[in-house]
Amino acid sequence: MKRSSYDRGRRSFLKGVGAAGLAAMAGPTLAAxxxxxxxxxxxxxxxxxxxxxxxxxxxxxxxxxxxxxxxxxxxxxxxxxxxxxxxxxxxxxxxxxxxxxxxxxxxxxxxxxxxxxxxxxxxxxxxxxxxxxxxxxxxxxxxxxxxxxxxxxxxxxxxxxxxxxxxxxxxxxxxxxxxxxxxxxxxxxxxxxxxxxxxxxxxxxxxxxxxxxxxxxxxxxxxxxxxxxxxxxxxxxxxxxxxxxxxxxxxxxxxxxxxxxxxxxxxxxxxxxxxxxxxxxxxxxxxxxxxPWASPDEGGFGYVSNYSIFNFPHSIAIERKSGKRFMNEIADRKTRADAELANRDDQGNPDPALMITSYKHAAKHPNAKKVLKYGVGWKFDSLEELAKNYQIPFKALKAQVDEYNGYVENGKDEQFGKSMTKAKGKYLEPPFMVVRLWPKVxxxxxxxxxxxxxxxxxxxxxxxxxxxxxxxxxxxxxxxxxxxxxxxxxxxxxxxxxxxxxxxxxx
Amino acid sequence: MKRSSYDRGRRSFLKGVGAAGLAAMAGPTLAAxxxxxxxxxxxxxxxxxxxxxxxxxxxxxxxxxxxxxxxxxxxxxxxxxxxxxxxxxxxxxxxxxxxxxxxxxxxxxxxxxxxxxxxxxxxxxxxxxxxxxxxxxxxxxxxxxxxxxxxxxxxxxxxxxxxxxxxxxxxxxxxxxxxxxxxxxxxxxxxxxxxxxxxxxxxxxxxxxxxxxxxxxxxxxxxxxxxxxxxxxxxxxxxxxxxxxxxxxxxxxxxxxxxxxxxxxxxxxxxxxxxxxxxxxxxxxxxxxxxPWASPDEGGFGYVSNYSIFNFPHSIAIERKSGKRFMNEIADRKTRADAELANRDDQGNPDPALMITSYKHAAKHPNAKKVLKYGVGWKFDSLEELAKNYQIPFKALKAQVDEYNGYVENGKDEQFGKSMTKAKGKYLEPPFMVVRLWPKVxxxxxxxxxxxxxxxxxxxxxxxxxxxxxxxxxxxxxxxxxxxxxxxxxxxxxxxxxxxxxxxxxx
CATH class of the missing domain: 3.50.50.60 (FAD/NAD(P)-binding domain)
Incomplete structure (x- = not known):
């Protein structure tokens, strides 16, 4: 690996074989x-x-x-x-x-x-x-x-x-x-x-x-x-x-x-x-x-990806089974993708996490209407309704939302250290919008x-x-x-x- | 990527250039x-x-x-x-x-x-x-x-x-x-x-x-x-x-x-x-x-590597600054190498961890004598002497050794979940042998x-x-x-x- 042996290789090689043989070689000595x-x-x-x-x-x-x-x-x-x-x-x-x-x-x-x-x-x-x-x-x-x-x-x-x-x-x-x-x-x-x-x-x-x-x-x-x-x-x-x-x-x-x-x-x-x-x-x-912003409910990049990227800073991602957050929603991609992939049922099948956003903030993204129209995101008038629809434990979810709104108030996420700069003043309030999260290559x-x-x-x-x-x-x-x-x-x-x-x- | 285009490529290619040109190609169509x-x-x-x-x-x-x-x-x-x-x-x-x-x-x-x-x-x-x-x-x-x-x-x-x-x-x-x-x-x-x-x-x-x-x-x-x-x-x-x-x-x-x-x-x-x-x-x-078993005190694989591999199951690896264990001594290599590399002084320079073994167990490995002879490992008659030599806080180290001996007794490592099968009956007792740990490629x-x-x-x-x-x-x-x-x-x-x-x- 110390130097290229190109020249020496070429010279000694040409002595050995004819022009037809020359073409049979792959590698750096290939020459013509x-x-x-x-x-x-x-x-x-x-x-x-x-x-x-x-x-x-x-x-x-x-x-x-x-x-x-x-x-x-x-x-x-x-x-x-x-x-x-x-x-x-x-x-x-x-x-x-x-x-x-x-x-x-x-x-x-x-x-x-x-x-x-x-x-x-x-x-x-x-x-x-x-x-x-x-x-x-x-x-x-x-x-x-x-x-x-x-x-x-x-x-x-x-x-x-x-x-x-x-x-x-x-x-x-x-x-x-x-x-x-x-x-x-x-x-x-x-x-x-x-x-x-x-x-x-x-x-x-x-x-x-x-x-x-x-x-x-x-x-x-x-x-x-x-x-x-x-x-x-x-x-x-x-x-x-x-x-x-x-x-x-x-x-x-x-x-x-x-x-x-x-x-x-x-x-x-x-x-x-x-x-x-x-x-x-x-x-x-x-x-x-x-x-980590992709949806299992649509093909490819779809409508949800950009919608999620825009909304993550003022949204929470929760585990469906527990109703609790499980990651910093704006951590780097690998950290989030790995965390999302851990959301599984008892048989190990995917049980995608849910991203919950206040509708009034979510609606500011140009894709919000399409997300609803094409049935890859859903709107709920109350947290009760949302919890019932996905069979999330309501008490735990309510406690999580209240806790998170405290972080918005204080500008500090005590759970996962998320930067709250872009969440300032954006409390989680009904009506809500929900999309599901599952990573794509x-x-x-x-x-x-x-x-x-x-x-x-x-x-x-x-x-x-x-x-x-x-x-x-x-x-x-x-x-x-x-x-x-x-x-x-x-x-x-x-x-x-x-x-x-x-x-x-x-x- | 769906199929090899070898044959087709070769045919159409031969139409285009002469035999000398043929040799100028690199890749799968190379032929002679x-x-x-x-x-x-x-x-x-x-x-x-x-x-x-x-x-x-x-x-x-x-x-x-x-x-x-x-x-x-x-x-x-x-x-x-x-x-x-x-x-x-x-x-x-x-x-x-x-x-x-x-x-x-x-x-x-x-x-x-x-x-x-x-x-x-x-x-x-x-x-x-x-x-x-x-x-x-x-x-x-x-x-x-x-x-x-x-x-x-x-x-x-x-x-x-x-x-x-x-x-x-x-x-x-x-x-x-x-x-x-x-x-x-x-x-x-x-x-x-x-x-x-x-x-x-x-x-x-x-x-x-x-x-x-x-x-x-x-x-x-x-x-x-x-x-x-x-x-x-x-x-x-x-x-x-x-x-x-x-x-x-x-x-x-x-x-x-x-x-x-x-x-x-x-x-x-x-x-x-x-x-x-x-x-x-x-x-x-x-x-x-x-x-993770290599020593910074010798070149290459040296004498310490095999010595450590043999002794890890009945030894503790401690952080020099705190005198405390910082890893499961028989975790997989990446886990241990990453943990060892985190041992640094305030300037970020390596401050290698120490592996402490009872001399009577360490001496059973054929390399033990050479480790001592070539000055890449050291023997101490007491824990006080050992702590003083490396400027380890003695109280903390003593507490750690006692705690670990409890794990040997109970067959269960409460700190890092190390399997204690091979440590059975092997309490940490003076005199001790010490080698330093720093990963090598x-x-x-x-x-x-x-x-x-x-x-x-x-x-x-x-x-x-x-x-x-x-x-x-x-x-x-x-x-x-x-x-x-x-x-x-x-x-x-x-x-x-x-x-x-x-x-x-x-x-």
Missing amino acids: SDEGVEWDQTYDVVIVGSGFSGLAAAIEAKRNGANSVAIIEKMPVFGGNSAINGGLYAAPQTPLQKEEGVTDSPDTMVSDQLKAGRGIADEALLRHVAAHAREGLELCLDVGAKFHPYLQQLGGHSVPRTYQTTVSCGAGITQPLYKECKKLGVILVNRAKLKHFIRASNGQVEGIAIETRYYYDRDVAEGPQKQIRATKGLIMATGGFSQNVRLRMAQDPTLTADVGSTNAAGATGEGLLQMLKLGAIPVHMAHIQSG HYCQGGVMINQDAQVLDSETGEPIMGLYAAGEVTGGVHGVSRLGSCSIPECIVMGMTASRHIMAKG | SDEGVEWDQTYDVVIVGSGFSGLAAAIEAKRNGANSVAIIEKMPVFGGNSAINGGLYAAPQTPLQKEEGVTDSPDTMVSDQLKAGRGIADEALLRHVAAHAREGLELCLDVGAKFHPYLQQLGGHSVPRTYQTTVSCGAGITQPLYKECKKLGVILVNRAKLKHFIRASNGQVEGIAIETRYYYDRDVAEGPQKQIRATKGLIMATGGFSQNVRLRMAQDPTLTADVGSTNAAGATGEGLLQMLKLGAIPVHMAHIQSG HYCQGGVMINQDAQVLDSETGEPIMGLYAAGEVTGGVHGVSRLGSCSIPECIVMGMTASRHIMAKG
């Missing part, structure tokens, strides 16, 4: 003439994946002087899983924090994230993202993304620092980014699936082979295979693997096909697997996050190792694989054991921008 | 004529690595009819990291359990392991190993390994089920296995380093390219490169990566070069990395275990995913990579978050045997 590849298309920068990272990278490449930029997307639509995420963006020292009088800094944000990461997060990468998070937000605003005029304080964050799109969805960012890409002349190719990388004899990644007219549902490519060259750089922005049941079960056998996922169907991780074949370093792939902390220039590192040398960049969920190490909510979009945007800046700075 | 490789040597079975797994696999291959078996070892000596491990072997329903009247079963052993694995261990693999563990022990006995005539109860095990070699070291097993290999005519090649795999055009692994006359210290190969063919099967038994600081820091940035490791220098994981390049599935690589739970036939699985198809097997620490998934002590040797021996049986059963 650069001239043999017939390129179908050539661009300065080629990006695989069209979520936050890919779109931000394309814009930044163009703004930094790239003549030609192409985005390759395997699905029929652009936007990836980003388009259906919660549209939550954490950044320190923003205009809204100034307006709301919140004191914050990149250091504070990093410190919150390191705590959730349980000591194994990549601090340097977190610092890089936090330092540029506001700049990433400015890119979103600049291309026309619209945000609610208030901040939220999400689980594990020590202060309110989270913006959310007015549509409460990532599409509120991906669509403006997409339009900007079109305006700047970025080539966007859909139904185009990465097959593998193409490397030069010196090991540099020169481009990719893709399948065209690819139909995801049938897993069939009807068009010809093409070789796409990236003269300045190739950026992998292919996302996570939450929807790859085999790969996620390899890490955690409990995440079977029966367990829901909030992710778009295309989040299956082929880009990650191809990079591992190239010698990228797998990091933290065993850490897969489940969203949401995010892969793991992926390939990158440096602060978004370059993918080689497992044998620790040095960058020349020509290859990665950004967003396909990378690993940034978050560690648990990722804080609203920290993915800033990471994606910032690291996408970072990759293009590094590529274009090299000239 | 089998005839181009000039093989230097050909064996039925080729094994990379000469630890427990590799040696057991070689013997089992020979015993099942292989005509020619070769072991390839990069280091100058055979035995790998196995030769310096603790020589502890857990198995249920053994002769010693019968002698000692211990009721046990493969189910019980699996249940203990699943608990330590925190829900993410591969239960089917654990069951396979537990069901064959006694058989693996019989192989060791059959080739002449010598064990102490008593069982130990290690952390996390619900009953005593652990044999230990009389030399308290893995060499007590690797040396007899090695001799048996020689006797059976296994070819053993040292200073031979794997460079990469060689695959046939159908994707099957046919052999390896190796560097010969390899000098590990200088990382130089002075001999020619050779191509070694495995006609029936190739078994990767290359161990963990505890000594690869870059790779372990990628998973956990706190495991810097300054942190000690108990492992042999060669445990650097190149075999694992080569398999990932071939498309093997990385599993649980983020879970790296530190040994010990074992990588992560590695490549295999099935119950020890076949390495492909990340794109989930099917076996034909011709490729792996066994032992280089594989992942078996143990999960924390591996129980003495469960590695049975895994290595059983999975090595399993690989060879599957290879030879195919004929």
Whole structure:
């Protein structure tokens, strides 16, 4: 592991076998003439994946002087899983924090994230993202993304620092980014699936082979295979693997096909697997996050997730059997998901916890009406009625609500140490709204190792694989054991921008 | 991810580029004529690595009819990291359990392991190993390994089920296995380093390219490169990566070069990395275990580790500052390592915990004399003297010792729920022996995913990579978050045997 044995290996190897044998090798000594590849298309920068990272990278490449930029997307639509995420963006020292009088800094944000990461997060990468998070937000605003005029304080964050799109969805960012890409002349190719990388004899990644007219549902490519060259750089922005049941079960056998996922169907991780074949370093792939705000009463991310995220600060989550709280409702995701999964009946079957919110506060979230309309949340005029409906011991529940309202009064949660900043004045009062809570597979902390220039590192040398960049969920190490909510979009945007800046700075 | 697109990819690809270009590809479509490789040597079975797994696999291959078996070892000596491990072997329903009247079963052993694995261990693999563990022990006995005539109860095990070699070291097993290999005519090649795999055009692994006359210290190969063919099967038994600081820091940035490791220098994981390049599935690589029985007063595994493992059941571990116990001394490794790492002074610097044992019991371990001789453990005639030496509050320490002796009396630990079976009658009495405790990097739970036939699985198809097997620490998934002590040797021996049986059963 002390040095690359590339050159020596290549020389002695060539003595041993003929040209045909050469091709039989996998690994770093793989080598061939650069001239043999017939390129179908050539661009300065080629990006695989069209979520936050890919779109931000394309814009930044163009703004930094790239003549030609192409985005390759395997699905029929652009936007990836980003388009259906919660549209939550954490950044320190923003205009809204100034307006709301919140004191914050990149250091504070990093410190919150390191705590959730349980000591194994990549601090340097977190610092890089936090330092540029506001700049990433400015890119979103600049291309026309619209945000609610208030901040939220999400689980594990020590202060309110989270913006959310007015549509409460990532599409509120991906669509403006997409339009900007079109305006700047970025080539966007859909139904185009990465097959593998193409490397030069010196090991540099020169481009990719893709399948065209690819139909995801049938897993069939009807068009010809093409070789796409990236003269300045190739950026992998292919996302996570939450929807790859085999790969996620390899890490955690409990995440079977029966367990829901909030992710778009295309989040299956082929880009990650191809990079591992190239010698990228797998990091933290065993850490897969489940969203503690999901509902067992609807598919995917649904309507409840964003509704819960918004309402957790001024709601209580209670165990149905006892009528008592069992967690800090804004602890980090892993803490909450683990606590929720412990809600089971005597046979060990799920007995989902209930989130109780005052209707007048719950109704302020744009999804509240849909939650009621589609029968994934319920309204009750009194606590008695609520308790009867779910067979909760009424006395215990009443005592819990009274106790909690005391915490609202005093600004201090004596049970679980929840920050009561966002609960100020928001007593639990009838009528109530209730949703049920059960975690769903949401995010892969793991992926390939990158440096602060978004370059993918080689497992044998620790040095960058020349020509290859990665950004967003396909990378690993940034978050560690648990990722804080609203920290993915800033990471994606910032690291996408970072990759293009590094590529274009090299000239 | 739904199917392999190997054939289709290959066909459409061949239309696009010439033969030279073909070689520029990395990934599953890599393909070439089998005839181009000039093989230097050909064996039925080729094994990379000469630890427990590799040696057991070689013997089992020979015993099942292989005509020619070769072991390839990069280091100058055979035995790998196995030769310096603790020589502890857990198995249920053994002769010693019968002698000692211990009721046990493969189910019980699996249940203990699943608990330590925190829900993410591969239960089917654990069951396979537990069901064959006694058989693996019989192989060791059959080739002449010598064990102490008593069982130990290690952390996390619900009953005593652990044999230990009389030399308290893995060499007590690797040396007899090695001799048996020689006797059976296994070819053993040292200073031979794997460079990469060689695959046939159908994707099957046919052999390896190796560097010969390899000098590990200088990382130089002075001999020619050779191509070694495995006609029936190739078994990767290359161990963990505890000594690869870059790779372990990628998973956990706190495991810097300054942190000690108990492992042999060669445990650097190149075999694992080569398999990932071939498309093997990385599993649980983020879970790296530190040994809670190591001493900060000596390098590597040292003399203290085995001494502590033996003595933990009838000793107390105390926090120096308070003089109080802080953990169940035979909890699983992760629980204990995390608890020990919390022992710090006000500046956050390590303030290692102390393990206190009655001298008369401690002295029964063969390492006790060396621990004293080399100044990595100390003897005290009274508790006062001991407390004074380490500046422990005497009253608190005295109270703790008295309390603990009550638990010995009653057979029940009221503080931490430690099983007192092995502590029966062993009161803490002067003179005392003391060693200090600080965890060292010990074992990588992560590695490549295999099935119950020890076949390495492909990340794109989930099917076996034909011709490729792996066994032992280089594989992942078996143990999960924390591996129980003495469960590695049975895994290595059983999975090595399993690989060879599957290879030879195919004929």
